[in-house]
């Protein structure tokens with residue numbers, strides 16, 4: 658199984674970028690994990706929040722293959738412990754999911770069409786984080802999950 662983290666817009670905060678890169682480096686040992694970035698909208702200032710969501714939504718849907726299993730990162734989604742998340746990833750791998758795509762929305766969240774395409778929603782907390790910050794929290798959780806699956810001493814219950 659391959660995991661893709663699909664993002665809207667580049668990370669502009671270099672300290673976050675550096676930390677994300679560190680986890681991506683660590684993940685290479687465990688799984689095929691790629692980050693795919695949809696470019697930010699060019700004329701965003703002239704668009705309403707809803708128009709931005711719609712346009713970003715079209716770009717997100719265009720980046721997906723019909724065979725992808727798609728999970729949206731969404732504060733209103735299902736919550737898991739790190740051990741439960743590890744077990745979820747393991748099950749997806751065993752179920753021969755070809756590509757599992759986790760999507761982080763833009764500053765205003767997802768369009769209705771993106772919600773309709775998704776196979777599930779994952780919340781990392783009931784609190785809302787910036788679309789930049791959530792990337793780091795997510796890659797650390799995937800790394801943690803991999804070490805749990807392998808029985809390595811990174812996670813402690």
Ligand SMILES: C[S@@+](CC[C@H](N)C(=O)[O-])C[C@H]1O[C@@H](n2cnc3c(N)ncnc32)[C@H](O)[C@@H]1O
Nearest residue numbers: 730731732761762765766780781782785786788
């Ligand atoms: C600033 S938030 C969007 C906030 C708000 N839900 C909205 O719709 O306007 C940007 C993105 O970060 C991600 N995100 C923020 N907090 C999250 C959380 N607690 N769990 C999972 N994803 C989160 C989601 O992908 C969200 O679309």
